[in-house]
Amino acid sequence: MKVTVVGAGAVGATCADNIARKELANELVLLDIKDGFAEGKAIDMMQTATLLGFDTKISGVTNDYSKTAGSDVVVITSGLPRKPGMTREELIGINAGIVKGVAENILKFSPEAIIIVISNPMDTMTYLALKSLGLPKNRIIGMGGTLDSSRFKFYLSQALDCNPNDLQGFVIGGHGDTTMIPLTRLATYQSLPVSNLLDKATLDKVAADTMVGGATLTGLIGTSAWYAPGAAGAALVEAILRDEKKLFTCCVSLEGEYGQNDICLGVPVIIGRNGWEKIIDFKLTGDEQAAFNKSADAVRNMNSVLAE
Numbered sequence: 001m002k003v004t005v006v007g008a009g010a011v012g013a014t015c016a017d018n019i020a021r022k023e024l025a026n027e028l029v030l031l032d033i034k035d036g037f038a039e040g041k042a043i044d045m046m047q048t049a050t051l052l053g054f055d056t057k058i059s060g061v062t063n064d065y066s067k068t069a070g071s072d073v074v075v076i077t078s079g080l081p082r083k084p085g086m087t088r089e090e091l092i093g094i095n096a097g098i099v100k101g102v103a104e105n106i107l108k109f110s111p112e113a114i115i116i117v118i119s120n121p122m123d124t125m126t127y128l129a130l131k132s133l134g135l136p137k138n139r140i141i142g143m144g145g146t147l148d149s150s151r152f153k154f155y156l157s158q159a160l161d162c163n164p165n166d167l168q169g170f171v172i173g174g175h176g177d178t179t180m181i182p183l184t185r186l187a188t189y190q191s192l193p194v195s196n197l198l199d200k201a202t203l204d205k206v207a208a209d210t211m212v213g214g215a216t217l218t219g220l221i222g223t224s225a226w227y228a229p230g231a232a233g234a235a236l237v238e239a240i241l242r243d244e245k246k247l248f249t250c251c252v253s254l255e256g257e258y259g260q261n262d263i264c265l266g267v268p269v270i271i272g273r274n275g276w277e278k279i280i281d282f283k284l285t286g287d288e289q290a291a292f293n294k295s296a297d298a299v300r301n302m303n304s305v306l307a308e
């Protein structure tokens with residue numbers, strides 16, 4: 001199996017590191033536009049092979065897409081990250097040009113690849129990739145809800161003082177601070193509804209903390225986070241290459257599901273060897289559906305910038 005990660009920055013390198021440690025691929029290519037940058041990161045990572053005991057062969061290239069040929073999965077992380085006080089939406093103009101160019105180059109050499117989009121604003125970048133590449137919709141996956149759901153479970157574990165691995169919970173909708181929807185109603189601790197274990201004020205705080213989870217880290221670190229985003233990207237690569245048929249929240253093309261059309265938005269999907277294989281279209285409450293529709297409006301608004 002061959003995986004390419006485009007963008008050897010904080011998220012891309014962390015994603016690659018996780019892919020190598022788990023030996024998800026025998027060949028892993030890191031590509032970056034910055035001269036020598038991906039080469040350096042790849043050599044540094046390869047020098048951990050004997051320490052960590054992995055067999056994945058990692059190579060780095062500067063903008064040479066021929067070296068990515070025949071990739072089964074491509075993760076796109078190229079683009080600018082958020083600075084403190086900056087919204088994901090502000091990144092749109094710059095990152096749209098980058099993501100479109102990268103995706104087109106990738107497709108020339110890996111026509112069968114499944115593409116995972118991480119670059120922000122992710123919902124819009126996923127829509128852009130879907131529209132500009134003309135690939136079957138199942139092969140374009142946006143990574144956002146996977147990370148947000150993991151953050152949701154982190155904040156729930158803090159409130160419940162429990163192991164986050166005993167929790168289940170989803171964040172659906174857009175990947176923006178105001179557009180994501182942590183589904184507190186459906187979250188469980190083992191099989192116990194967390195809504196029976198935490199009072200409403202605490203649950204509301206968990207939801208609010210989740211929504212600004214990325215911005216909180218940007219404020220603390222000075223740039224956007226990378227450990228969890230990189231691990232979330234690698235978890236999707238793993239589910240694809242190992243054909244796990246696991247349930248994740250991912251940003252995918254909606255054609256009537258959740259009452260939405262012509263948009264890519266975060267919903268629960270089964271991930272396997274064919275990309276996203278099935279949308280789990282469950283019935284939301286009136287309030288949840290209203291929040292989902294509002295989220296869709298905001299993302300659609302951002303998508304309209306692409307046409308300008």
Ligand code: NAI
Pocket residue numbers: 006007008009010011012031032033034037077078079080081082091095098101102117118119120121122143144147175224225226229
């Ligand atoms: P970074 O600045 O550390 O790395 C980005 C890399 O992309 C740089 O090394 C840069 O040289 C490279 N790059 C820029 N233009 C390129 C091009 N045309 N071709 C190839 N490489 C190019 O940024 P970081 O922290 O890794 O974030 C990457 C992206 O991921 C940002 O857009 C950020 O907002 C987004 N992100 C998305 C998350 C999500 O949940 N979807 C979570 C965290 C970050």
